[in-house]
Amino acid sequence: MNVRTLCLGILYFGEATGYEIRKTASEGGFSHFIEANYGSIYPALTKLTQDELVTMREEVFSGKPSRKVYALTDQGREALKAALNEPLRADIFKSEFLFLSLYADLLGTERLTEIMKQRRADLRNELTRLHDAMGQCDHPGSNFAIGYGIALTEAALSYMATHAASASGLQVEPARAAE
Amino acid sequence: MNVRTLCLGILYFGEATGYEIRKTASEGGFSHFIEANYGSIYPALTKLTQDELVTMREEVFSGKPSRKVYALTDQGREALKAALNEPLRADIFKSEFLFLSLYADLLGTERLTEIMKQRRADLRNELTRLHDAMGQCDHPGSNFAIGYGIALTEAALSYMATHAASASGLQVEPARAAE
DNA sequence: GTTCACATGTAACAGGTTACATGATTGG
DNA sequence: CCAATCATGTAACCTGTTACATGTGAAC
Helix, strand or coil: CCHHHHHHHHHHCCCECHHHHHHHHHCCCCCCCCCCCHHHHHHHHHHHHHCCCEEEEEECCCCCCCEEEEEECHHHHHHHHHHHCCCCCCCEEECHHHHHHCCHHHHCHHHHHHHHHHHHHHHHHHHHHHHHHHHCCCCHHHHHHHHHHHHHHHHHHHHHHHCHHHHHHHHHHHHHHHC | CCHHHHHHHHHHCCCECHHHHHHHHHCCCCCCCCCCCHHHHHHHHHHHHHCCCEEEEEECCCCCCCEEEEEECHHHHHHHHHHHCCCCCCCEEECHHHHHHCCHHHHCHHHHHHHHHHHHHHHHHHHHHHHHHHHCCCCHHHHHHHHHHHHHHHHHHHHHHHCHHHHHHHHHHHHHHHC
């Protein structure tokens, strides 16, 4: 799923500026399964406007920075539909954390425990963020997606809790084997 | 984490060909948190050989396709360590499936149920694959990573099960609201 | 007065993906 | 005989990331 479709998708819920689109994608309820930054969003919006899939209205206030508000056109809605009907791609999951965990014996206890601690903190933050997002919206599709995120984050957290001991265990094992 | 580090990491567990590295990354126990294909692996291995982080030995059998077996050098092991000690990047998770679920009302019941069914099948397959991988290795780091994958996949599956009804629910909701 | 949130955009660059190109061996 | 698996590699392309560049208003 490319940035174009992402923009169309977010604009489906209502008009927005590039700034707001990025915020929704990187901090809002969508952020756990989507990524996008300015460098890709702004050019995409320009292109989308040229293609007449969105309209742009510039709001200028004297003194204030002007904002460009984008809105979906009928063509844009059709383009979104078309994109949604294309063959579904598999999820992408890349985790440096899990990659690192494979090399626990190269890492040293200190860094390893630091990493495990950090990860649990990150997961707790993510969970809070998701609960907030859930509270702020009653759209059924969003609730399904956010609920999914909550379920997985809770599972991760609980796995970390039951395997906290393994953090050191991972590291000690090779030495034990040598005894 | 780039393909270079990935190659070093896989070679840490023993020598391998480019073909085998790709297989480990895309089908083996690592595949749920890593991705890599030939187009990036082969050039990376060539570069790594030039930089003397790995050695290459060509095995030629008359009639058979020759294979190039790569192995980590001491320098390579150090480079891996260095890479592992760099600041840890956040996980990347992108899901077209969850994105689609936001637009259930645009999708039509047929496609929606099809997608939900497919996803549950995919998750079951993934779970089987992970259990197999777990059975085939007793390295503690790998077990931690695979166990993590199993925990999350099970959570996803169980979420799908309890929200299977929502598949149609998602779709029906807007219509209900209009009644 | 300084930091944070709002707000837009460009350009160079890195990185990886897809498709192409080729060929042997093994098992059904 | 045909499909799958083993096996290597290139080149064009796309896509997105990072860093840069700039400026206002509000809150603390």
